[in-house]
Amino acid sequence: MLKILLWIILALLLMCSVRVSAQYDEQDSSYYRYFVGSTLLMLGNFIPDDPNPPGFVQLNLGYRITPTDVVFVELKRSRFAWPLGIPWGPSFDAPGENYPGYVQQHILGVAYNHFWWKGLYTGVHAMNAYQEYIDEQDTKIATGYTLFLTYRLGYQLTFFNNRFFFEPSVGLTHWPVKTNTPGAFQEKDDKWPGYFGFEPGLHFGINF
Numbered sequence: 001m002l003k004i005l006l007w008i009i010l011a012l013l014l015m016c017s018v019r020v021s022a023q024y025d026e027q028d029s030s031y032y033r034y035f036v037g038s039t040l041l042m043l044g045n046f047i048p049d050d051p052n053p054p055g056f057v058q059l060n061l062g063y064r065i066t067p068t069d070v071v072f073v074e075l076k077r078s079r080f081a082w083p084l085g086i087p088w089g090p091s092f093d094a095p096g097e098n099y100p101g102y103v104q105q106h107i108l109g110v111a112y113n114h115f116w117w118k119g120l121y122t123g124v125h126a127m128n129a130y131q132e133y134i135d136e137q138d139t140k141i142a143t144g145y146t147l148f149l150t151y152r153l154g155y156q157l158t159f160f161n162n163r164f165f166f167e168p169s170v171g172l173t174h175w176p177v178k179t180n181t182p183g184a185f186q187e188k189d190d191k192w193p194g195y196f197g198f199e200p201g202l203h204f205g206i207n208f
Contacts, residue, residue, distance in 0.1 A: 037205020
């Protein structure tokens, strides 16, 4: 968690100190329609002795419809052993709040970003999560589906003549559709809201 906070601080410092122009001119030689990217949140996989290791992998594939309108596909894999609705604070990853096992999920998502001014953008993500519920004996006991919707506010920084970009952001995620959750897992979920706020985003990518 400390490493994630340090990355957020670094992102804010970059926003203040780097002169960038994230808006593109289609006639400019540095305008690229396609990009591939991921997120620095994958560094959370290396937190030592993490009680809730994320096993997180993400790949983004995107296309710029116009200089201000962007769509992309998100492919993700992750796992979690605590309810996703627990807010930042003392209960986050606290003993006793965890599931009797963990959830392994594979996500196919689509997203849209709109740039309003320079690098400032808003985005919406719709993520289809196909989930496996694993008990404490490491046995799969159920499969389910969750639809995650995320609303994001961020700023894009570009480097090396627009070849590389970095997007610090903050988001709000909720899950209006959630199916086939085992009772023991649902009991833990019911203690917390069906949304998570102030979710950091540290996306990066390469334009081509």
